[in-house]
Amino acid sequence: MKINRFKLWAVAVSFMLSAPTFAQDGPNAENGKKLYEANNCGSCHALDKKLVGPALRGVHERRSEEWLISWIRNNKKFRESGDADAIKLYNDYGGAAMNIFENLTPADVLDIVEYIKTAPAPKAAAGPAATNTGGNQVDSDPTVKYILLILVAVFSIVLVVLARVRNTMKRIAAEKSPEDYPELFDNKKWYQRYLPKAMANWNPTVLALTIVTLIALPSSYFGYKYSITEVGVQKGYAPTQPIAFSHKLHAGELNIDCKYCHSTVESSKSASIPALNTCMNCHKGVQLTEKYNGEISPEIKKIYAALDYNPEELPGKQFGDNPNPIRWVRIHNLPDHAYFNHSQHVVVGKLQCQSCHGPIEKMEKVQQWNTLQMGWCIDCHRNTGIDVANNNYYAALHDKANKDLKANENHSMYFGPEGKVKITPAMNGGLECAKCHY
Numbered sequence: 001m002k003i004n005r006f007k008l009w010a011v012a013v014s015f016m017l018s019a020p021t022f023a024q025d026g027p028n029a030e031n032g033k034k035l036y037e038a039n040n041c042g043s044c045h046a047l048d049k050k051l052v053g054p055a056l057r058g059v060h061e062r063r064s065e066e067w068l069i070s071w072i073r074n075n076k077k078f079r080e081s082g083d084a085d086a087i088k089l090y091n092d093y094g095g096a097a098m099n100i101f102e103n104l105t106p107a108d109v110l111d112i113v114e115y116i117k118t119a120p121a122p123k124a125a126a127g128p129a130a131t132n133t134g135g136n137q138v139d140s141d142p143t144v145k146y147i148l149l150i151l152v153a154v155f156s157i158v159l160v161v162l163a164r165v166r167n168t169m170k171r172i173a174a175e176k177s178p179e180d181y182p183e184l185f186d187n188k189k190w191y192q193r194y195l196p197k198a199m200a201n202w203n204p205t206v207l208a209l210t211i212v213t214l215i216a217l218p219s220s221y222f223g224y225k226y227s228i229t230e231v232g233v234q235k236g237y238a239p240t241q242p243i244a245f246s247h248k249l250h251a252g253e254l255n256i257d258c259k260y261c262h263s264t265v266e267s268s269k270s271a272s273i274p275a276l277n278t279c280m281n282c283h284k285g286v287q288l289t290e291k292y293n294g295e296i297s298p299e300i301k302k303i304y305a306a307l308d309y310n311p312e313e314l315p316g317k318q319f320g321d322n323p324n325p326i327r328w329v330r331i332h333n334l335p336d337h338a339y340f341n342h343s344q345h346v347v348v349g350k351l352q353c354q355s356c357h358g359p360i361e362k363m364e365k366v367q368q369w370n371t372l373q374m375g376w377c378i379d380c381h382r383n384t385g386i387d388v389a390n391n392n393y394y395a396a397l398h399d400k401a402n403k404d405l406k407a408n409e410n411h412s413m414y415f416g417p418e419g420k421v422k423i424t425p426a427m428n429g430g431l432e433c434a435k436c437h438y
């Protein structure tokens with residue numbers, strides 16, 4: 001009896017596990033779409049235009065299923081096996097190699113092909129304006145503002161003229177019947193009419209000093225708070241760059257790793273801005289001519305001009321000897337007396353770029369996300385817990401903390417407000433002046 005029930009369960013479970021395979025006869029476009037996205041095919045391919053690799057729509061008409069399986073799973077091995085079409089394709093693309101995807105089974109590849117086959121065609125061309133990714137959005141029309149300003153000025157003048165007319169009329173009336181307009185004949189100074197009775201008779205010097213003090217104190221406080229301590233603080237600074245390079249597109253949609261371009265960020269103090277040759281790994285091929293009616297994108301032309309590169313020339317002669325480097329506008333910039341090191345934070349501290357730079361992968365134009373003031377550095381050093389157990393840099397502190405906690409000495413300092421053990425950069429000297437100042 002027992003055994004039977006166990007058997008029943010086993011059959012049921014194995015049926016459930018295999019259900020997906022039963023359910024699916026032919027290739028599955030939905031699964032294909034998932035695989036296409038999960039393997040980042042879209043970072044080099046689009047369905048309807050050439051990016052780094054060819055446009056993929058209709059590829060099943062150009063190539064057989066077996067060909068596609070061999071190519072997509074391991075195009076290198078396939079080329080080395082001597083397939084003429086594969087070798088020609090590779091050479092046509094100037095030796096830009098596609099990745100190897102041996103993680104995909106032949107059935108997976110057919111799912112992807114099914115997705116490419118059945119993906120809906122794009123809507124009729126939206127025109128370059130609709131897909132523009134550059135930083136050149138047009139602001140709302142400024143002439144409207146000017147017209148409003150002029151109108152305000154005209155109305156102010158009309159109001160002043162009307163007020164004067166009214167005063168003159170009043171004076172004419174007062175000459176006829178003075179007793180109706182006593183205020184025109186007392187000898188109060190103009191300001192005395194506006195002050196409370198008690199102050200109106202003060203000595204004018206005392207009065208002036210009092211008023212100046214009342215105004216000066218709060219405004220100098222605000223001046224101090226909001227301007228002096230904020231001198232050189234550039235939070236939100238987002239200059240227009242010489243090429244409309246978009247992090248939203250490259251780091252976000254194309255999902256290129258930050259370190260592919262900012263290649264020294266793990267090994268040195270500085271994150272470095274990539275050389276234009278890094279861009280050319282893709283932009284030799286990606287010229288976006290479909291988007292610009294057959295012309296090369298004007299922004300990409302700037303890269304070519306800066307490198308003195310002529311795509312029309314024969315290979316070997318394309319680079320001239322008159323390059324003219326792009327001058328990117330520097331955004332983040334600590335004063336010279338402060339020392340900041342990227343590798344310390346990214347490798348030792350295991351911090352994400354975004355914890356300091358904000359959601360860069362969503363920014364069309366990079367902007368400074370934090371103040372970069374001393375208080376900002378210190379706050380984070382006080383509050384960020386570190387996984388010290390797996391961190392050699394913290395070995396000494398880790399040992400000491402363990403010992404203290406065992407001996408029940410000094411232990412309260414190791415606890416965060418949540419009552420859990422928490423070791424912060426501050427405890428390891430992260431608040432010492434000399435660590436951050438030369």
Ligand code: HEC
Pocket residue numbers: 035036039040041042043044045052053054055056059062063068071072075089090091093094095096097098099101112
């Ligand atoms: C790093 C860029 C890159 C990635 C990622 C990439 N490809 Fe490619 N692919 C290429 C290039 C470049 C070619 C052109 C041949 C060459 O130079 O190797 C190509 C060629 C192809 C071809 C042949 C097209 C034709 O016209 O015959 C197919 C099919 C293809 N890729 C599918 C895929 C699929 C599916 C994925 C994702 C699993 C993928 N590629 C990911 C760069 C890439």
Ligand code: HEC
Pocket residue numbers: 241245247250251256257258259260261262273274328329330331332333353354357360361365366
């Ligand atoms: C394809 C190359 C590329 C990729 C990928 C890339 N960047 Fe950049 N990054 C640049 C270029 C070029 C600049 C200079 C132009 C600009 O500011 O837009 C730059 C500028 C920056 C700046 C401002 C530098 C300054 O002047 O202070 C920061 C911060 C930054 N990138 C962070 C990131 C982060 C974080 C990622 C990943 C999410 C990333 N970048 C991915 C190329 C890249």
Ligand code: HEC
Pocket residue numbers: 043051052132133134243244245246249250254256261274275276278279280281282283286288297298299300303
């Ligand atoms: C890994 C490949 C890759 C790298 C590296 C790369 N790009 Fe791109 N870039 C692309 C692709 C793909 C597009 C086109 C996306 C689309 O519109 O379909 C593009 C689009 C652009 C555009 C928009 C052009 C337009 O007119 O719409 C500019 C500008 C640009 N890239 C500049 C750069 C610069 C500058 C660098 C180097 C710092 C760089 N790219 C590095 C792949 C890359």
Ligand code: HEC
Pocket residue numbers: 258259262265269270271272273332333334340342345346351352353354355356357372
């Ligand atoms: C702990 C905060 C922090 C983290 C994490 C961080 N940065 Fe920075 N980043 C800064 C500061 C501060 C500056 C300004 C440095 C200076 O002016 O000396 C900066 C400057 C930059 C610059 C301008 C060039 C330079 O090196 O000065 C780039 C590019 C950059 N960061 C990219 C990155 C990338 C990519 C990552 C992730 C791999 C990252 N940053 C992680 C704080 C951080």
Ligand code: HEC
Pocket residue numbers: 334338339340341344345348349351355356372373376377378380381384386393425428429430435436
């Ligand atoms: C988002 C949190 C964060 C911010 C913001 C931050 N740091 Fe750090 N910092 C860390 C972490 C985590 C460590 C621990 C890694 C380590 O000890 O190397 C660290 C370590 C350091 C160290 C090494 C201290 C030691 O133990 O020897 C220095 C120096 C430093 N930071 C300087 C700065 C400066 C300068 C700034 C501001 C411009 C800054 N940090 C902003 C998180 C941050």
Ligand code: HEC
Pocket residue numbers: 232233334335338339372373374377378381430431432433434435436437
């Ligand atoms: C975690 C890093 C860090 C530590 C520790 C640190 N500083 Fe700073 N300090 C900075 C940074 C970054 C700036 C630049 C801030 C800016 O540009 O507004 C700065 C600026 C200053 C300034 C210039 C005034 C100002 O606010 O801009 C003085 C003075 C100063 N620090 C003194 C000290 C002294 C004294 C200590 C030790 C008690 C100390 N700092 C510890 C990072 C640090």
